Structures are given as structure tokens and as C-alpha cells.
Amino acid sequence: MDNKKFVWAFIPRASTYLGIILLLVIILTILEFWIGIVGFILFSFLVFYNIRLEYKKQNELTQYIEDLTFHVDTATKDTLLNFPLPFVVLELDGTIIWYNPPFRDIFGGKDLLEKTITSLVSELEPKKILDGQPKINKNILINQRNYNVLGNFVKAEKKSDKGEFILMLYLLDNTEFVELQKRYGDEKICIGLIIIDNYDDLMQSLEDALRPQLLAEIDKKLVGWMSHTGGIIKKFERDKYFFVFESKYLKEFEDKKYEILDLVKEISIGNKIPVTLSIGFGINGKTIIENFSYANACIDIALGRGGDHVVIRNGEAFSFYGGKTRELEKRTRVKARVIAYALRELIDQSPEVLIMGHENCDVDCLGGALGICRIVKNRGKNVHIVLNSSNPTIENLLAKIEKNPDYSGVFINSSEALDRINKKTLLIILDTHRPSFTESPELVKFTNQIVVIDHHRRGADYIQDAVLTYQETYASSTCELVTEILQYVEEKVHLKQLEAEALYAGIVVDTKNFTFKTGVRTFEAASFLRRQGVDTVSVKQLFQNDIETYINISNIVRNAEIISDRIAVSVCPQNVKNAQLISAQAADQLLSLLGIAAAFVLSVNGNVVVISGRSLGEINVQMILEKLGGGGHLSIAGAQLEGISIENAIEKLKCAIIEYTNEINSVNI
Structure with a gap:
């Protein structure tokens, strides 16, 4: 039992003592009456004395509290009047x-x-x-x-x-602290790396006597651009520069929209192609070495986005500027040959190969997967393609594949893939470089052997630990890259007709029938596939629309809203079957209208609003949709907005378009 409950019984109290005395007096009166009477008289005196004493103490306590309150109030008033802070x-x-x-x-x-x-x-x-x-x-x-x-x-x-x-x-003046904090941030070291994107092509386009003059002109532009910073710029390779300066000047560069990207394009001393730069900045790393690694990563991203870019990594945040020029097609296939040899070695060393594309697989992704599947089968290795479900864009091609006994059991879902994968499994990712965009992002975590083959512009969240990356933004499609690899893996490659048609279909879809992003190497790849037995009529039949789809596309085009006389924005009606496919086709159709340079079509998929963006190249739809969390190419891009109404999505898209337009106009001014 807790003894604290009885502590009150031992606290001295006058009433307790008086009660004990009264009890004793009563007992005494019973025994000796007259003595008891004397006791009662003395007890009465004690009671009177106790009451008077308590009254006096109460008055003294009250006076003390009143005096204390007066002093506290006086001190409070005096403190308020003489308080040194506002x-x-x-x-x-x-x-x-x-x-x-x-x-x-x-x-x-x-x-x-x-x-x-x-x-x-x-x-x-x-x-x-x-x-x-x-x-x-x-x-x-x-x-x-x-x-x-x-x-x-x-x-x-x-x-x-x-x-x-x-x-x-009350107000604390912390001006000195804020200024000191700002000065600390301004004086942080920023590391920059600059690379001439198209150095080899530039040199080949010039006479020998003009090459030193071109390089001197580039050096002059770069030194003039950064001279006011008091920083250091040093050329450490034939086409690379190292740049160190204080971070406060980064804001000035940003305000001027990194004008150096446009300044170098003005250089013209006989070069047939414009000079473009890729610039990477690293800031707010824990050490200078970490800033340097940030800058290196930014250069990789800038080159992966096709060059002519400035990429800034500030801690974990990335910023992108530039990207207004088309990607230049590389003339030589040296890299394709090197990638093919390296891929062949990786396949030979792996006990099993898994091929995985992006979520909501399209024809380019599936065609590329079949091409890689043929390479692996020819090497005698076990191979599977990870595919969770079909969709309208691939259902015709997928139906033809499933009828072919050669591909029996080649498709597996994510659960089966997770059961099969281990550290030695070779995972080949096609048509995307972002882990979160893949068919099964968990697979990336379970193997160290990852190969990435992609033609999209690189984003900030790319797969950094891949053992082999073949990412060429000039290419029309992943199928084009896979077709080139096929020609170098073996001396004599024999594709089945279905595989050749799947690869050809991927090129046709991504180039819009050889209209967009079509270079010499695109036609060479198509020519190779044609020799492998492609039936162009059979490929055409894969993309035929029914009358209902055609009517829906026509309605979307008819209801389009024109912004700034050049950009069309429309919405796919709800409850339309294959809304995303129809939206993409409607965006392509809008570009055929006179005066339209870019088109965006929105559709609803559950609680997600999907945006398909297309352009003729003059307007960078990738940069517009990146503002909404999307990505893609300069002329083909997409974005998904979760938990938002179609009306709010339209407003966000319009704001992104206006923001992009203002940025471009401010640079041009």
C-alpha cells in the first residue's frame, strides 16, 4: 500500500490538537466534574486564541499577496515601457x-x-x-x-x-544574420563542366585551316560570358571545359536564360552545322568533390537530352534550361558496333535474360523486345519478356505473336519475373531509362546486370548503375537502335518475318510514317528490315482504325481550342474506349492543320489525367510537359496528373504553355 496516502495524518494542524484536548477535557469532566469545568474554561481560551491567531495570519498573507501583486504589476509595466525590443x-x-x-x-x-x-x-x-x-x-x-x-x-x-x-x-532585428547567411550562400563554390556537343561533326565540316579559328571563337565566347564572375575556366580536353565560380552568379546566368547557348550558335566561319554546348553545374554538395560529381551527372543528363542544355543539380533538385534545337544525327555507327559487342558479351556471361519495357507497352517497346529476344535466342540463352497486360496499342501485334509457337511461354508477368531474377540475371530495359516508368520497378533492385537501350531525352531520375547504356536521342525509336545492334551482334543475322515487321512497325509509329525525327540511319534501318522480309501491307493493317475511333478523333479535332494562334488544346470525351490511343492519334491529326505548331490532347484514365503532346519541332513539348512532371522528346511528349479534375488539368497545361512561351520570348528579346 502506498504510504503517501497517510502523510496528511502527520501534518501538524491546530484543529487536530484542539480536538484531542476537547476529548481529554470531556473524559476529565466525567471523572472529576470541577476539574473538568476548569478544563473547559482553559479550552475556550485556547479556541479563542487560535481563531484570533488564524485571523491575523490570514490578514498578513493577504497583505503580502497584495504587496507582491503591486510589485509584479509595477515591474511588468516598467518592463513593457523600457523593453529594448520593438x-x-x-x-x-x-x-x-x-x-x-x-x-x-x-x-x-x-x-x-x-x-x-x-x-x-x-x-x-x-x-x-x-x-x-x-x-x-x-x-x-x-x-x-x-x-x-x-x-x-x-x-x-x-x-x-x-x-x-x-x-x-515583438520584433528581433536579424538583418546581420540574414545578410551573413546570404553571403555564405553566395560565396559557396559552384563547379561547372562545359562540353561541345558536336565536336567531331564540327571539325569534319570545316577546312583544316579554319578549325583553330573556330575553337578560338568558342573560347572567346566562353571567357567573355563568365569573365564578370571572377571565376576560373580551364580547357582540359579538346572539347571540355572546367568552370569554378561563386554561386551568386548562377542567378545572373539564369536571369539571362543562359545566353551562352545562343551566343555560340551565332559562330559562323564556314561550319555547316551550328555549335551547341552542354553545361552541367553542381552546387550545395557537402564537398567540392561532391559538387564535381554533381556536375558530371548533369553533363550525362544534358547529353542524354540531346545536348544544347544546361542542367543544374542543387543538392537533390535538378533544373533544366535550353533544349531548343533538334538532335543531330550521328554519321557513324561506331558506338552501335561497340554496344553490340558489349551486349553480346553480357548475354554470353548471363545464365538468363529478362527483357522489360515501360508501363503501358507500345509498339516501339514490344518490337524492340522481340529484336533483343532474337539476339538472346541466337546466343542459346533462356529469355523472357516481362509484360503484365495488353493494351489497345499492341493488341493486334500481340495477337500475332501469341499465335506463333516460337514464342510460347516467352511472356511472363512481374510476379514470375521476381521469382526468376537474381544477381546474375541480365535485365535489359527498353524504351525508357527511368526505374519508376518500367513495367516492374522492383526488378531493378534485384540484379546488378542492367542494360538500358532508349531514345528518349534523359531525365533526372535515370538508372545510374547500369552496366551498359545505349541512349541516343537522335534516333527515331528504340526499334531503330535495336535494328542497328542486330547487324553487329552476328555477321549474318536472320530475323523471322514477325520480328522484322514488329521492328519496322515500331519505327513507323514513332516517326509517324517516316515524317518526324527521320534521318538517314532511320531509312537504313528500315531498308535492312525490308530485306528481312517485312510486308508493309501487313504492318499497315496493324494500325487500322474502326469507324467509331475515326469519329472520336474527328470530334476531338473539331473541339480543339487554339492558343496563341499556334497551339491546339483539346479533350478526349470521357467513357471513350482506348482514350489514350485516340488522344495520341488526335494530337498527330491536329498537327496536320495549317498554322498549328503544337498540339495537346487530354484524356481521363481513372483518377489520372493523361496528356499527349505533339509538335513539328519548333515548340518543345517536352519542356512544357516537364513542368507538369512529364517528359519525352522535343516533338513527342506526355504527362500524367493524378487526383485532379480535367478542368484543373487544362488550366495547369495552359499555365505551363504560357510560362514556356514567356521564357522563349524573353530569350529572343
């Missing part, structure tokens, strides 16, 4: 009811009583800064000075007409 008392509507001299001095000694605090500082509206919190901590700028505003809401003794509470604020 202090103000407000009604809930912001009316100033009291302030001390330091607060008045902030505003030039003016009389501030009965004025509202918002008329002096708009950020200090009481209803906004309360935000459900009893205490306030806010940084504001007043007359070029920085203040940390602290305070809280206090219940008034007498309710005023304007509320039951008053707001008490």
Missing part, C-alpha cells in the same frame, strides 16, 4: 492599441495608434499569421531590415468590442 499590442482586426518607442522608431517615429498593422506591414495580418497556432514565428522585411516576429494571442481581462483576444508581438 513591441506592439494589436486587436484581432489588426488595430494597434499600444506600442513601445523602439517599435515606433522602426516607422520613423510616427504616431501609430488606431492604425492597422497591415497598413504598415502587409505580412502581419493577424488572421493570416494565426493559422491555427497559438504562437507566432515569422520573418519579414521592413524598411530594408529583416525582422523575426515572435508573439502569441492572449486572452484579454475585459472583452473588447473587437474580440476576446489581443495579439502581442
